[in-house]
Amino acid sequence: MATPIFRTSVRLLSSGSKQTGLLRDQQKQSVMTSSSKSSSNLRRYIGAGLVIAVLGGPAAAASLKSIMGGMADNTTSAKAVLANFDTNAAEQVLRRYAADAEAADTMFANQRGGKEKDLHARFSKMAVIANTASQQAQDKASFRKAFVAIATECKSCHTAYK
Numbered sequence: 001m002a003t004p005i006f007r008t009s010v011r012l013l014s015s016g017s018k019q020t021g022l023l024r025d026q027q028k029q030s031v032m033t034s035s036s037k038s039s040s041n042l043r044r045y046i047g048a049g050l051v052i053a054v055l056g057g058p059a060a061a062a063s064l065k066s067i068m069g070g071m072a073d074n075t076t077s078a079k080a081v082l083a084n085f086d087t088n089a090a091e092q093v094l095r096r097y098a099a100d101a102e103a104a105d106t107m108f109a110n111q112r113g114g115k116e117k118d119l120h121a122r123f124s125k126m127a128v129i130a131n132t133a134s135q136q137a138q139d140k141a142s143f144r145k146a147f148v149a150i151a152t153e154c155k156s157c158h159t160a161y162k
């Protein structure tokens with residue numbers, strides 16, 4: 001019993017440190033954006049940039065986390081639909097994946113960083129997959145195929161960034 005608990009702690013620790021990295025990038029970007037605009041009021045702008053970084057950084061991360069929590073809940077629903085197939089429930093699950101992916105996509109749209117651009121592209125791709133699948137007639141086989149394609153996007157992005 002000790003081993004699984006240990007593994008869980010290590011996973012939590014390592015995802016925590018990567019999250020700090022993401023926050024640090026957002027803070028840097030925010031400070032840079034603010035200071036590049038400044039000329040006469042350099043100090044004031046940098047000060048404002050730091051305030052935005054402190055308030056905006058964690059809020060943005062919390063929001064991605066909550067979208068991810070929604071995706072995890074929806075994945076539980078998707079598995080239930082696979083176990084006991086229902087056309088309407090299948091369509092709902094796919095629509096929710098699309099909406100969540102679009103919400104996450106919006107967070108990273110119009111950002112300059114390489115990581116942010118890649119997250120934007122990945123969430124867009126996931127939204128397209130889920131949207132397209134949600135508009136097609138649902139049967140168990142096609143739903144399973146869409147679910148596997150979406151789960152592949154979750155895994156691939158987590159391997160890169162989570």
Ligand code: HEC
Binds near residue numbers: 064151154158
């Ligand atoms: C384009 C990238 C991307 C995709 C696609 C993606 N995720 Fe994530 N996910 C992340 C990142 C980045 C984090 C870390 C967020 C943080 O800690 O702030 C994360 C974190 C999570 C977490 C942990 C949340 C927490 O409270 O710490 C869960 C659960 C999760 N994702 C589930 C999913 C599921 C399920 C899918 C697919 C249906 C998915 N994700 C698709 C990037 C992605």
